[in-house]
Amino acid sequence: MTDRSFKVALLGAGTVGSQVARILTEDAEELASRIGSRPELIGIAVRDTTAARDTTVDAALYTTDAEALIDAADVVIELTGGIEPARTRILRALSGGAAVVTGNKALLAKHGTELQRAADAAGVQLSYEAAVAGAIPILRPLRDSLAGDRITRVLGIMNGTTNFILDAMDSTGAQFDDALAEAQRLGYAEADPTADVEGHDAAAKAAIVASLAFHSEFTIDDVHCEGIREISADDVAAAQADGYVIKLLAVCELDGEGVNIRVHPTLIPRKHPLASVRDAYNAVFVESRDAGELMFYGPGAGGAPTASAVMGDFVTLSRRKVLGGPAIPDQSHRNLEATSLSRVVSRYTVGLHVKDKLGVLARIAQVFADHGISIQTMHQTKHPEHEAGEPETTIRIVTHRTTDERLEGTLAEISALPTVDRVTSIIRVEN
Ligand SMILES: NC(=O)c1ccc[n+]([C@@H]2O[C@H](COP(=O)([O-])OP(=O)(O)OC[C@H]3O[C@@H](n4cnc5c(N)ncnc54)[C@H](O)[C@@H]3O)[C@@H](O)[C@H]2O)c1
Numbered sequence: 001m002t003d004r005s006f007k008v009a010l011l012g013a014g015t016v017g018s019q020v021a022r023i024l025t026e027d028a029e030e031l032a033s034r035i036g037s038r039p040e041l042i043g044i045a046v047r048d049t050t051a052a053r054d055t056t057v058d059a060a061l062y063t064t065d066a067e068a069l070i071d072a073a074d075v076v077i078e079l080t081g082g083i084e085p086a087r088t089r090i091l092r093a094l095s096g097g098a099a100v101v102t103g104n105k106a107l108l109a110k111h112g113t114e115l116q117r118a119a120d121a122a123g124v125q126l127s128y129e130a131a132v133a134g135a136i137p138i139l140r141p142l143r144d145s146l147a148g149d150r151i152t153r154v155l156g157i158m159n160g161t162t163n164f165i166l167d168a169m170d171s172t173g174a175q176f177d178d179a180l181a182e183a184q185r186l187g188y189a190e191a192d193p194t195a196d197v198e199g200h201d202a203a204a205k206a207a208i209v210a211s212l213a214f215h216s217e218f219t220i221d222d223v224h225c226e227g228i229r230e231i232s233a234d235d236v237a238a239a240q241a242d243g244y245v246i247k248l249l250a251v252c253e254l255d256g257e258g259v260n261i262r263v264h265p266t267l268i269p270r271k272h273p274l275a276s277v278r279d280a281y282n283a284v285f286v287e288s289r290d291a292g293e294l295m296f297y298g299p300g301a302g303g304a305p306t307a308s309a310v311m312g313d314f315v316t317l318s319r320r321k322v323l324g325g326p327a328i329p330d331q332s333h334r335n336l337e338a339t340s341l342s343r344v345v346s347r348y349t350v351g352l353h354v355k356d357k358l359g360v361l362a363r364i365a366q367v368f369a370d371h372g373i374s375i376q377t378m379h380q381t382k383h384p385e386h387e388a389g390e391p392e393t394t395i396r397i398v399t400h401r402t403t404d405e406r407l408e409g410t411l412a413e414i415s416a417l418p419t420v421d422r423v424t425s426i427i428r429v430e431n
């Protein structure tokens with residue numbers, strides 16, 4: 001079997017692409033045995049062929065002519081990132097009959113349907129395990145291992161940078177800015193960490209996960225997204241005092257006839273399995289009708305770990321190519337709609353900065369009651385006796401379950417009270 005070969009084109013030789021090139025080169029024999037045919041790396045598309053690179057990879061493979069490479073390939077591995085020209089190149093590969101592996105979450109979360117339709121039309125495989133939670137096998141478990149079950153909810157820590165920051169704040173009491181600087185120093189965060197910190201990276205991954213878990217088509221525009229920039233050391237300390245840890249969670253859950261998809265900072269009990277996910281690790285917690293609760297854990301980023309996921313897809317679809325099995329077509333037959341956040345029911349912690357005066361607490365509690373929100377706990381920080389001026393204090397309220405809409409109305413009224421200075425934080429609580 002291994003005397004036959006097939007042609008592989010790699011697009012991009014950055015953090016992940018360079019690791020894929022290394023594995024394709026170093027493990028050529030082993031891969032040929034696993035696939036049953038020899039993968040021949042015919043070229044690596046880069047922007048600059050003269051840049052310094054890994055010497056284990058044949059320098060003659062680098063080219064700037066991505067299109068010629070794609071047209072000659074049986075399998076295309078896209079690791080350049082961004083929307084264009086990645087989208088056009090993947091469509092070109094698929095329509096030309098090449099199978100495609102990509103880790104491009106930004107592209108999939110925007111144009112996944114278009115790419116899947118192009119793959120279906122050509123009868124070729126499109127695989128993207130690396131796009132969500134790096135090395136962690138999560139997309140194929142959702143699509144294949146759980147194909148006979150019914151998933152009800154997925155909770156995920158799907159961004160390594162923000163988990164590193166929140167973990168540093170939790171374990172050292174660091175402020176957000178200092179933890180972010182440390183994440184940048186260690187190379188976890190991008191030079192421009194906006195997509196990580198604002199939750200957009202996790203939102204793209206949530207859209208991809210929700211599409212597979214609920215057999216429907218969702219894009220990043222269907223995801224409600226809040227980042228972690230507003231989380232303070234005080235929020236983290238208050239969560240700790242109550243037995244919680246703050247994580248940036250991606251939540252995808254059945255909501256009536258639809259699916260609610262959201263990314264936001266969340267308090268989770270310290271005994272929840274997701275609470276123990278430290279540093280830049282990722283984890284995805286899946287709840288389903290028959291399997292019950294499953295957790296997938298591991299490195300969610302980095303060159304070699306992400307290359308492992310790319311290679312897993314590569315070997316799997318190459319085997320299918322060699323053995324002649326059909327590609328797995330689009331699985332979005334349920335056509336569920338994304339639902340609005342306003343009716344999602346959740347518990348909340350609310351921080352308020354207020355005047356420390358007779359009747360303030362009672363007045364605030366009354367507004368919650370007027371809006372039908374039940375308070376679980378209310379905690380007031382002791383005012384330092386030595387401070388000059390009108391005494392002020394911080395109160396922290398944990399609510400029972402309510403809707404986002406109802407909480408918004410309550411806080412609008414509370415913010416307008418003359419004794420209330422400002423709402424310092426609103427964080428959801430997950431059980
Ligand atoms: N780095 C990770 O931890 C990680 C994890 C999961 C998924 N991903 C995804 O994998 C992909 C690659 O990520 P990365 O970290 O290797 O990025 P990177 O920026 O390190 O590498 C991308 C490379 O592609 C090159 N490139 C960009 N446009 C090109 C073009 N038009 N033609 C040829 N080359 C071009 C760049 O010069 C760069 O060398 C992205 O889609 C990313 O979202 C990365």
Ligand SMILES: N[C@@H](CCO)C(=O)O
Pocket residue numbers: 133134158159160161162188189190196201300301302
């Ligand atoms: N910036 C991403 C890389 C992996 O997708 C993260 O921090 O998780």
Ligand code: NA
Pocket residue numbers: 129130131132133134135136137138139309
């Ligand atoms: Na993965």
